[in-house]
Amino acid sequence: MSTPLAKLKQEFAKKKLDAVLISSFSNIVYLTNYSGFSKEEREAYLFITRLAAKRAKNQQYILTDGRYSQAIKKLVHNFKSIEISSKLSFEKALKQLIKKYRVKRMGFEGNNLTFLEHKKLSSRFNDLNHFSLNNLRAIKNKEEVSKIEKACVLSDKTFDYILKKIKLGVSEKEIANEIEFFIKKQGGDISFKPIVAFGKNSAIPHHQTSNQRLASSGQFVLLDFGVKLNNYCSDMTRTIFFGKPTAEQKRMYQTVLESQKKAIQQFSNLTIKQLDKGIKASKIDKIAREHIISKGYKTIPHSLGHGIGIDVHEAPRLSPKSKDILKVGMVFSIEPGIYIPNLGGVRIEDLVVLEKKGPRLLTHSPKNLIEL
Amino acid sequence: MSTPLAKLKQEFAKKKLDAVLISSFSNIVYLTNYSGFSKEEREAYLFITRLAAKRAKNQQYILTDGRYSQAIKKLVHNFKSIEISSKLSFEKALKQLIKKYRVKRMGFEGNNLTFLEHKKLSSRFNDLNHFSLNNLRAIKNKEEVSKIEKACVLSDKTFDYILKKIKLGVSEKEIANEIEFFIKKQGGDISFKPIVAFGKNSAIPHHQTSNQRLASSGQFVLLDFGVKLNNYCSDMTRTIFFGKPTAEQKRMYQTVLESQKKAIQQFSNLTIKQLDKGIKASKIDKIAREHIISKGYKTIPHSLGHGIGIDVHEAPRLSPKSKDILKVGMVFSIEPGIYIPNLGGVRIEDLVVLEKKGPRLLTHSPKNLIEL
Numbered sequence: 225m226s227t228p229l230a231k232l233k234q235e236f237a238k239k240k241l242d243a244v245l246i247s248s249f250s251n252i253v254y255l256t257n258y259s260g261f262s263k264e265e266r267e268a269y270l271f272i273t274r275l276a277a278k279r280a281k282n283q284q285y286i287l288t289d290g291r292y293s294q295a296i297k298k299l300v301h302n303f304k305s306i307e308i309s310s311k312l313s314f315e316k317a318l319k320q321l322i323k324k325y326r327v328k329r330m331g332f333e334g335n336n337l338t339f340l341e342h343k344k345l346s347s348r349f350n351d352l353n354h355f356s357l358n359n360l361r362a363i364k365n366k367e368e369v370s371k372i373e374k375a376c377v378l379s380d381k382t383f384d385y386i387l388k389k390i391k392l393g394v395s396e397k398e399i400a401n402e403i404e405f406f407i408k409k410q411g412g413d414i415s416f417k418p419i420v421a422f423g424k425n426s427a428i429p430h431h432q433t434s435n436q437r438l439a440s441s442g443q444f445v446l447l448d449f450g451v452k453l454n455n456y457c458s459d460m461t462r463t464i465f466f467g468k469p470t471a472e473q474k475r476m477y478q479t480v481l482e483s484q485k486k487a488i489q490q491f492s493n494l495t496i497k498q499l500d501k502g503i504k505a506s507k508i509d510k511i512a513r514e515h516i517i518s519k520g521y522k523t524i525p526h527s528l529g530h531g532i533g534i535d536v537h538e539a540p541r542l543s544p545k546s547k548d549i550l551k552v553g554m555v556f557s558i559e560p561g562i563y564i565p566n567l568g569g570v571r572i573e574d575l576v577v578l579e580k581k582g583p584r585l586l587t588h589s590p591k592n593l594i595e596l
Numbered sequence: 597m598s599t600p601l602a603k604l605k606q607e608f609a610k611k612k613l614d615a616v617l618i619s620s621f622s623n624i625v626y627l628t629n630y631s632g633f634s635k636e637e638r639e640a641y642l643f644i645t646r647l648a649a650k651r652a653k654n655q656q657y658i659l660t661d662g663r664y665s666q667a668i669k670k671l672v673h674n675f676k677s678i679e680i681s682s683k684l685s686f687e688k689a690l691k692q693l694i695k696k697y698r699v700k701r702m703g704f705e706g707n708n709l710t711f712l713e714h715k716k717l718s719s720r721f722n723d724l725n726h727f728s729l730n731n732l733r734a735i736k737n738k739e740e741v742s743k744i745e746k747a748c749v750l751s752d753k754t755f756d757y758i759l760k761k762i763k764l765g766v767s768e769k770e771i772a773n774e775i776e777f778f779i780k781k782q783g784g785d786i787s788f789k790p791i792v793a794f795g796k797n798s799a800i801p802h803h804q805t806s807n808q809r810l811a812s813s814g815q816f817v818l819l820d821f822g823v824k825l826n827n828y829c830s831d832m833t834r835t836i837f838f839g840k841p842t843a844e845q846k847r848m849y850q851t852v853l854e855s856q857k858k859a860i861q862q863f864s865n866l867t868i869k870q871l872d873k874g875i876k877a878s879k880i881d882k883i884a885r886e887h888i889i890s891k892g893y894k895t896i897p898h899s900l901g902h903g904i905g906i907d908v909h910e911a912p913r914l915s916p917k918s919k920d921i922l923k924v925g926m927v928f929s930i931e932p933g934i935y936i937p938n939l940g941g942v943r944i945e946d947l948v949v950l951e952k953k954g955p956r957l958l959t960h961s962p963k964n965l966i967e968l
Contacts, residue, residue, distance in 0.1 A: 260804050263636070265909065290897060291802035310917060332711075339714040339726060340706040354711060401780050408773050430663035432632050525662060537637065545682060 228254050229272075229284075229302075231360045236274050236331075239355055244331035245318070246270035247341075250534045251333065251357045252286075256300045259455050260292060266341075268292070270303065271318065273325045283325070287317055315348060322349065331355040362531050362539040363553035368456065369577050369586075372533065372555055375451040375458035376575055376586040378412050382449065383462055383589040390445055390466065390596055392438055396420040400433045403449050415450035415457035415536045426463065426569040429526050429561060441467025444568040445596075450536055457536045459557050460587045461573035464594040476562050477593045479519045480570045483560040487512040487528065488576060491550075491583035499582070502549035505542040512560045513544070521562045529557040532575060554578050555586070600626050601644075601656075601674070603732045608646050608703075611727055616703035617690070618642035619713075622906045623705065623729045624658075628672045631827050632664060638713075640664070641686065642675065645697045655697070659689055687720060694721065703727040734903050734911040735925035740828065741949050741958075744905065744927055747823040747830035748947055748958040750784050754821065755834055755961040762817055762838065762968055764810055768792040772805045775821050787822035787829035787908045798835065798941040801898050801933060813839025816940040817968075822908055829908045831929050832959045833945035836966040848934050849965045851891045852942045855932040859884040859900065860948060863922075863955040871954070874921035877914040884932045885916070893934045901929040904947060926950050927958070 232255065236244065246252060249263045252270055261267040268288035286296060286303040296305045306317050322330065332345065334354025346352055364372070382403055389402050400418040407414055421431040423443035431446075438445070445466050450459040463480075465473065487508050494503060509528040517523055527543035532555055540548035540556060550556070559573030575586040604627065608616065618624060619641050625631045633639040640660035658668060658675040668677045678689050694702065704717070706726025718724050736744070754775055761774050772790040779786055793803040795815035803818075810817070817838050822831040835852075837845065859880050866875060881900040889895055899915035904927055912920035912928060922928070931945030947958040 260802075264907075294800060295802075295804065334712040334715070335710050337711050338707050339704075339709050339711060342711040343706070397783075401777070404780070405773070405777050408776070411769075428666060430632075430667075432667065535636075 226363075226365055228360075232272065232357065233274075235355070235357070235360060239329075239331060239353065241274065241329050241331040241353060241355070242327040243271060243273045243322070243325060244355065245333075245345075246272065246357070247333050248336040248357075250538075251336075251361075253455050253534050254357070254361055256286065256303060257455065258296070258300050260295050260299075261288070269314065269318075271321050273327070285321060287314060315344070318345075319348065329353055333357065358539050361533055362548075363551060364533060364555050364577070365553070368533060369553075369555060371454045371456035372458060372575065372577075373586050375412070375415070375453040375456055376460070376588075378407060378410055378451045378453060379449070379458045379460045379587060380589045381410070382406050382451070383447070383460065386447065387464070387594070387596070390438070390464070392441075395435050395437045396422055396425070396433045397435050399447070400449075403447070407449075407451055411453075413452040415452040415459060418449035419446070420448075421446040421569070422466075423568055424566055427563045427565050427567060429563060429569070429571070438466060443467065444473070444570060446569060446571060448571065448573065452536075455534055457532050457534070458575060458587065459532055459536055459573065460575070460589065461559055461571045462589055462591075462594075463570045463572065464596060466596050468595060469593065473568075474593060475519075476521070476564070477570050479516060479521060480560050480562055480572050481591055483512045483515040484558055484572050484574070486515050487558050487560070488574075488583050488585075491576075491578060494582075496580070499552060499578070499580070502551040505540050505546040505548040505550050506544055508550065508558075509542045509544055509546065512558070516560060516562060521564075524560055525563060526561070529559055529573075531556045550578060552578050552580055598735075598737055600732075604644065604729065605646075607727070607729070607732060611701075611703060611725065613646065613701050613703040613725060613727070614699040615643060615645045615694070615697060616727065617705075617717075618644065618729070619705050620708040620729075622910075623708075623733075625827050625906050626729070626733055628658065628675060629827065630668070630672050632667050632671075633660070641690075643690065643693050645699065657693060659686060687716070690717075691720065701725055705729065730911050733905055734920075735923060736905060736927050736949070737925070740905060741925075741927060743826045743828035744830060744947065744949075745958050747784070747787070747825040747828055748832070748960075750779060750782055750823045750825060751821070751830045751832045751959060752961045753782070754778050754823070755819070755832065758819065759836070759966070759968070762810070762836070764813075767807050767809045768794055768797070768805045769807050771819070772821075775819070779821075779823050783825075785824040787824040787831060790821035791818070792820075793818040793941070794838075795940055796938055799935045799937050799939060801935055801941070801943070810838060815839065816845070816942060818941060818943060820943065820945065824908075827906055829904050829906070830947060830959065831904055831908055831945065832947070832961065833931055833943045834961055834963075834966075835942045835944065836968060838968050840967060841965065845940075846965060847891075848893070848936070849942050851888055851893060852932050852934055852944050853963060855884045855887040856930055856944050856946070858887050859930050859932070860946075860955050860957075863948075863950060866954075868952070871924060871950070871952070874923040877912050877918040877920040877922050878916055880922065880930075881914045881916055881918065884930070888932060888934060893936075896932055897935060898933070901931055901945075903928045922950060924950050924952055 271285045273283040399420045403418045426444045426446040448461040529542035561571035563569035643657045645655040771792045775790045798818040820833040901914035933943035935941035
C-alpha cells in the first residue's frame with residue numbers, strides 16, 4: 225500500500241529537493257494522522273528530509289509548542305518532535321535542521337505559506353521552492369477509502385434519521401441542528417455546516433440555512449450534509465418532496481437522477497485499459513451537464529463534483545474547465561442539479577470511488593423521489 | 597462612532613495607498629458584516645479605493661461568484677458587486693478596476709494572501725504593498741462591544757445550564773456536546789470547540805475533549821467554551837469541583853482567582869490620563885504571573901489573555917513578550933491558570949472591555965469555587 229510518506233518521497237526525487245517544510249493543516253493530518261492543531265492558527269510544521277526515505281524516523285520532525293507535547297508523544301510515533309518555545313523559535317529550530325542535514329534546496333507549500341511567512345523564511349534561506357502535495361492526496365489508498373466509507377455509513381444513517389424529523393412547522397435551522405446533533409452523538413463530526421433548504425430556497429445552490437419554517441406542503445426539501453470521522457469526510461445531498469409533486473416537479477427530479485446515472489455509467493463503459501489510463505474529469509462533467517440541457521433546463525450552475533478526503537473539497541475537480549484526469553483510487557462527488565428561481569431546486573449527490581473494477585458508490589441512501 | 601471603513605481609510609492616508617485588496621475572511625466580515633463565505637476557500641475579495649472615503653459606494657467593490665449574488669444583493673448595501681465567472685476572472689476584474697481608478701500603489705493583506713496568490717498578482721501589478729488590518733480591529737466601537745456582550749450573555753446562560761448536566765458517569769464529550777447543542781438551540785454558534793477536562797486532564801491546558809467519564813468524586817472539572825453571535829465571539833473558562841476539595845485544591849483555586857483579580861484591579865488603579873495613554877499588555881501579564889509564582893506554583897504555561905472580536909483570538913496579545921498597548925475600546929480575555937501534571941488544573945477566564953471609566957467584565961458567571 226502506498227503510504228502518504230512514500231508518495232511524498234517520490235515527489236522529492238522528481239523535484240530534487242533535499243527537504244520539505246509542510247505547513248498546511250490538512251497535509252499535516254495526512255502525514256501524521258494527528259488532527260489536534262488549530263486550522264486557523266499556525267501551530268505546527270513538519271520538516272522532512274530526503275534521507276527520511278531510507279532511514280525513516282531520524283530524518284523527519286514535527287515542530288510545535290509545549291501545549292501539544294503530550295499529545296504528540298502519545299499519538300505521533302513516526303516523527304521526532306522539536307518543542308518550539310520562547311527560547312527556541314521556529315526559525316531557529318529550522319535553521320539548525322537545515323544545517324544538520326546540509327539542506328540546499330528546500331520545498332515549501334506555496335499555496336499555504338502566506339506572503340509574509342515566505343518573506344521571513346526567504347530572508348534566511350536561499351533556495352526555497354514551492355511545491356504542492358494536493359495532487360498526491362487525490363489518489364487514496366485502501367485505508368483512506370475505508371475511512372471515507374465509514375463516514376458515508378454515518379451519513380446514510382443520518383439521512384434515515386432526519387426523514388422522521390421533517391414535519392409541518394419545523395425550521396431549516398432546526399433540521400440542520402438535528403443533523404449535526406445526531407452525527408455528534410454518534411461520535412462523528414460534521415464535515416461542513418449542513419445546508420437545509422425548503423421550497424424556493426432550494427433554488428439557491430449555496431443557500432444559507434435560515435429560520436424559515438416548513439409552512440405548507442408542495443415543496444422540495446434539499447439536504448446537503450457531510451460527516452467527518454477519523455479525519456476523513458463524507459458529503460451527500462438528497463432532495464425529497466414534502467407533499468405531492470406535480471408532473472413537472474417529478475420530471476425535474478428524474479432529469480437530475482438520470483444525469484447522475486449517466487455520469488457514473490460512463491466509468492462502467494470504459495475498458496480496463498482506458499480506466500487504467502484515466503478519463504478526463506471535464507468529459508464526465510459534460511455528460512451530466514448535456515443531459516440536463518437536452519431536457520430543456522439551464523446548465524448546472526456549479527461543478528459536477530469534487531474530490532474529497534481530509535478536506536471536503538480537494539483534488540480532483542469535475543468541471544467544464546478542469547484539466548484533471550480521473551484515475552483509479554480517486555474518491556469524488558457526482559452532484560448534478562437543476563435550480564429554477566422562485567420555484568425550487570433538486571440536487572442529488574453521491575460519493576464514488578474509482579476502482580479497477582469500475583466505479584463504486586460509497587453513499588447508499590435511496591434515490592427514488594421520497595414523498596413525505 | 598468610528599466605523600470599520602472610516603478606520604481603514606485613515607490607514608490608507610498613512611500608507612499613501614491608492615486602493616487596497618482585502619482577502620481575509622475576518623476582515624471581509626469586519627467591513628461588510630456578511631459572513632456567508634467559506635473560511636477555508638478563497639471565495640471573495642474587497643477592493644476599496646482611496647476615493648471611497650469621500651464618495652462611498654461608487655468606489656468600493658465586492659468581487660465574488662454567482663453563488664453569492666443574491667445574498668450580497670440582499671445583505672451588503674455599501675459595496676458594489678462584481679460577479680466573478682468563467683468569463684470574468686478575478687484577475688481580469690481587478691485589472692479593470694485598477695485601470696478605472698488609476699491605482700498605482702495597492703495594498704494587500706500580507707498575512708493572508710498565500711505565496712502563490714501574491715506571485716500571480718505581482719506578475720501583473722507593480723506596486724503591491726502589504727499591510728495589516730489586524731491592529732485596526734483591536735479597538736472596538738460601541739456596536740461591536742454590544743455584540744460581544746450579547747455573546748457573553750449566552751455564555752453565562754450556557755454555564756448555568758451545563759452545571760446541571762455534570763453527573764457521575766457523564767463523559768467529557770457528552771458535556772461538550774451539551775454545551776454546543778444548547779448554544780445552537782438558542783440560535784448561536786460556538787466560537788471554538790468546547791474544551792471539557794475532568795481530573796488529570798484539566799492539567800493539560802490544551803486538552804482535547806475525550807471520551808473519559810466522570811468516574812469518581814474529588815476532581816476538578818474545567819470548562820472552556822465560547823459563543824459566536826452576530827459574527828462576534830465570546831470566550832469563558834470556569835473550573836468547578838466535583839466532590840469536596842482538599843485544602844490544597846482550594847488554595848490552588850484561590851490563587852488563580854486572586855491572580856485574575858489582581859490583573860483586572862490594575863486597570864482600576866490607573867488615572868484617567870494613564871488609561872488614555874494605555875498600559876503595556878506585558879505588564880498586566882506580569883502581575884498575574886508573579887502572583888501565581890509567589891504562592892509557590894509554576895508560571896502560567898500560556899499567555900494571560902488575548903483580544904477577541906470577529907476572531908476568537910485577535911490583537912492585542914497579553915503575554916510576557918507582547919509589545920501591545922492596552923487601550924480604551926479593547927476587549928480581551930484574562931485567563932490565568934495553574935496546572936499540576938497528574939493532579940489537575942484550574943483556569944478562570946473572563947472577557948474585559950477597557951472603558952474610559954475603567955475595566956468592565958462582560959462575563960458574569962460565578963467565580964466562587966462551586967462544589968457539585
